[in-house]
Amino acid sequence: MGALVTLDLPDDSPMLGLPWIITFGPLGDADEWEPVVCGPYERPHALALAEAVVAEEQLMAVVEPLLPAVSAEEIRNEIAAAQVAAEDETARIEEADLYGDFEDTIDDELEAAAAEDHPAEPLAPPSEAELRAGFSRIAAKLTGGSA
Numbered sequence: 001m002g003a004l005v006t007l008d009l010p011d012d013s014p015m016l017g018l019p020w021i022i023t024f025g026p027l028g029d030a031d032e033w034e035p036v037v038c039g040p041y042e043r044p045h046a047l048a049l050a051e052a053v054v055a056e057e058q059l060m061a062v063v064e065p066l067l068p069a070v071s072a073e074e075i076r077n078e079i080a081a082a083q084v085a086a087e088d089e090t091a092r093i094e095e096a097d098l099y100g101d102f103e104d105t106i107d108d109e110l111e112a113a114a115a116e117d118h119p120a121e122p123l124a125p126p127s128e129a130e131l132r133a134g135f136s137r138i139a140a141k142l143t144g145g146s147a
Helices: 043-054 072-098 102-116 128-142
Strands: 003-006 020-026 036-041 059-065
Touching: 003 043, 020 043, 036 043, 036 128, 043 059, 043 128
Parallel strands: 003 059
Antiparallel strands: 020 036, 020 059
16 A cells, blocks of 8 residues: 545635645655546545555555646745745754654554544446546636636
């Protein structure tokens, strides 16, 4: 069994309506091959497809929103925001080291969350017709049509 990584978003997040992509790659450092990027999909389809693939393979699947930028300036702004977020995360980690072992805290939190989670049955992957309908809805959103 592989691993699936995605954003944990609130139900009202505007990102949920964006197109999503899946990046499949090796789960460990032993394998070396270029990641495979698939999509765009609607989020539920992306999650179901990724889950179906990693359920049977030792792979990592990262499901993330595709940000349809329409200018170089928008892309620069997204890059700047990502850089600031990375710097903030580094600062938080460095601060956490002052008060104890941050990694131990994270491990404890993950174990507690895993104990609370009730493993659900894997989602059935969407059919080709469902995916094509999703592609149409995504294309309509990206071209300004109604979905």
